[in-house]
Amino acid sequence: MKKYLGYFFAGTAVYFGFAGLGYAETTVSAETQYIFNTLLFLMSGFLVMWMAAGFTMLESGLVTSKSVSAICAKNIGLYSIAGLMFWLVGYNLAYGIPEGGYIGTFTPWSDGSAVDTGYSDGSDWFFQMVFCATTMSIVSGTLAERIKIWPFFLFAAILTGIIYPIEMGWQWGGGWLSAAGFSDFAGSTLVHAAGGAAALAGAIVLGARTGRFGSGGVKSMTPFAASSIPLATLGVFILWLGWFGFNGGSQLAAGTFDDVTSVATIYINTNLAAGGGVMTAAVISRLLGGKTDVVMMLNGAIAGLVAITAEPLTPSPLAAIFIGAIGGLVMYFSTKLLFKLKIDDVVGAIPAHLVAGVWGTLAVPLTNGDVSFGAQFLGTISIVVFVFVVSLIVFQIMKATIGLRISKEAERLGTDKAEVGVVAYGIRD
Numbered sequence: 385m386k387k388y389l390g391y392f393f394a395g396t397a398v399y400f401g402f403a404g405l406g407y408a409e410t411t412v413s414a415e416t417q418y419i420f421n422t423l424l425f426l427m428s429g430f431l432v433m434w435m436a437a438g439f440t441m442l443e444s445g446l447v448t449s450k451s452v453s454a455i456c457a458k459n460i461g462l463y464s465i466a467g468l469m470f471w472l473v474g475y476n477l478a479y480g481i482p483e484g485g486y487i488g489t490f491t492p493w494s495d496g497s498a499v500d501t502g503y504s505d506g507s508d509w510f511f512q513m514v515f516c517a518t519t520m521s522i523v524s525g526t527l528a529e530r531i532k533i534w535p536f537f538l539f540a541a542i543l544t545g546i547i548y549p550i551e552m553g554w555q556w557g558g559g560w561l562s563a564a565g566f567s568d569f570a571g572s573t574l575v576h577a578a579g580g581a582a583a584l585a586g587a588i589v590l591g592a593r594t595g596r597f598g599s600g601g602v603k604s605m606t607p608f609a610a611s612s613i614p615l616a617t618l619g620v621f622i623l624w625l626g627w628f629g630f631n632g633g634s635q636l637a638a639g640t641f642d643d644v645t646s647v648a649t650i651y652i653n654t655n656l657a658a659g660g661g662v663m664t665a666a667v668i669s670r671l672l673g674g675k676t677d678v679v680m681m682l683n684g685a686i687a688g689l690v691a692i693t694a695e696p697l698t699p700s701p702l703a704a705i706f707i708g709a710i711g712g713l714v715m716y717f718s719t720k721l722l723f724k725l726k727i728d729d730v731v732g733a734i735p736a737h738l739v740a741g742v743w744g745t746l747a748v749p750l751t752n753g754d755v756s757f758g759a760q761f762l763g764t765i766s767i768v769v770f771v772f773v774v775s776l777i778v779f780q781i782m783k784a785t786i787g788l789r790i791s792k793e794a795e796r797l798g799t800d801k802a803e804v805g806v807v808a809y810g811i812r813d
Contacts, residue, residue: 417639418499424647425507428633431626432514436463438622439521443528444808445616446679446731450798451529452611452808458524458533462540466517469545474516475509477546478553484563487550502637511633512556515575518630519548522579525731527586530593530789533803535782539775543582547774551578551767566763567755570634572694572744573764578771580738583729585775589783592728594795611809613678620682627654627689631696650696654689657696657708661688661740664712679732680716686736687715691744699751707747711740742768 412420440459444452473490480488497505520540527536552574554561568574596608610616631654637643665684669677688708692699699707718735722728729735745764749755782788794802801807 412639414499414502417637418501418503420639421503421637422507424633424635424638425503425511428629429507429511429514431629432511432518432633433463433626435514435518435623435626435630436460436521438619438624438626439518439524440619441622442616442619442682443525443731445612445614445619446525446610447528448608448798449611449809450800450807452800453804453806454533454799455524455528456808457804458528458536459521461533461537462520462524462544463517465537465540466520466544467513469541470513470516470549471509473545474549475512477549478512478557481553481557481559483558484560486554486560488553488557502639512552515552515571515630516544516548519575519579519582520544522576522733522737523583523586526583526729526733527590528730529799530590530795531586532788532790533799535786535788538782538786539586539778542778543775547582547771548578551770554767555763561763561766564762565756565759567748567752567760568694568745568763569696569748570631570693572690572692572741573767575741576690576693576737577741577745577764577768580734580736580741581768581772582775584727584734584738585772586779587727587729587734589776589779590728590789592726593730594792596728597723597726610679616679616682620685624658624685624689627658627693631693635697646697652701653696653699653704654692656701656704657688657692657711658685659688660705660708661685661691661712661715664688664709665716668713668716680719683715683719683732683736684712687711687740690737690740691747693741694744695748695752695755703751707744707750710747711743714739714743738768 436459440456443455443459447455471493473492475493476491477488480491493509495505520543523539523543524536552571553559555566555568555574556562593608628651632647632650635643635647635650638647661684662681663684665680665687666676669675669680688711691707691711692704696704715732715735718739719729719732722734727734742764746757746760748760749757779788790799790802
């Protein structure tokens with residue numbers, strides 16, 4: 385009997401011990417929050433880093449087969465340059481900015497991690513650095529097949545070390561746009577429209593690929609055919625995957641119930657917006673062009689993702705689909721506009737990133753009542769004009785000094801042979 389009574393009292397003690405947990409303090413310690421927040425930064429950061437592979441595959445698939453090795457060289461180069469420059473000066477140009485100010489300091493990053501900051505300084509540096517690299521990746525595809533590699537690398541150093549950090553600091557560093565009430569959750573304008581603006585400046589200065597446009601507009605794609613649609617599709621899927629880190633990680637915290645629930649909501653809205661962009665591009669290309677254009681569908685996914693990036697938390701699922709769908713729509717028509725203007729964007733980055741990014745940023749007040757249209761317009765126009773004008777000046781200076789464009793003979797041979805010396809595909813049609 386004593387034996388059974390012992391079992392009974394032991395079981396009762398265990399039961400009430402576990403039951404008591406329901407009444408215990410549910411907030412985890414500051415150190416535990418620090419750990420979870422740091423993990424969110426690091427895990428989201430390596431997802432965003434993987435977007436570098438996505439851009440490489442997308443661009444490699446959409447350029448001609450004689451320029452694939454050059455695309456690979458440019459993308460691994462720009463990612464490396466972004467890391468070096470963001471450590472050297474970029475981070476403190478953005479985060480060393482006075483409250484409500486315009487520019488930080490030209491000093492290297494240093495680690496001052498402490499529990500009360502909520503996350504490791506190193507994890508924050510890494511997370512912000514991969515955003516910086518993403519901005520430059522947008523430029524790469526637009527200028528493909530006619531820009532020299534080393535001037536491209538020089539521009540990458542200027543954009544990632546100076547131009548991007550300054551404008552991102554205006555908002556995320558607590559600068560003047562933050563004080564003005566501008567809101568850009570994960571960078572529809574700060575990253576994507578900025579990258580698109582730099583790409584537009586470069587495309588204008590460089591000019592179109594030889595023979596790309598005739599008197600009647602864009603010529604047949606036959607001489608400019610994409611090297612591999614499967615490779616481009618793989619690139620978009622990699623980008624789509626990376627975007628969960630891009631948007632989800634921008635919650636910047638995972639130590640509470642509300643934070644992790646918000647991350648899950650962001651994932652859902654990000655996915656739905658991409659789907660809305662894809663299907664809108666599929667429908668509109670079928671209705672207006674007579675064919676279901678797979679390249680438009682791929683850029684529709686990117687446009688939907690870019691559009692939702694400015695505010696992926698507050699929209700309802702239906703609103704997220706709408707925002708992504710309009711992103712796909714403006715991408716389609718702005719692509720056609722670039723053709724009419726004879727601006728050669730090899731991969732369609734300007735419509736998918738600049739135009740869809742502007743739309744997404746201006747759409748934030750539709751679902752977030754704390755944000756005004758005036759503040760959104762001010763922030764969007766300020767960043768786009770700043771990046772475009774400075775990039776235009778830099779490209780013009782490089783064109784007049786070191787040269788920017790490869791020769792016509794090099795263009796005929798292809799940048800793989802002319803610039804890299806490594807042919808991507810040994811057998812061509």
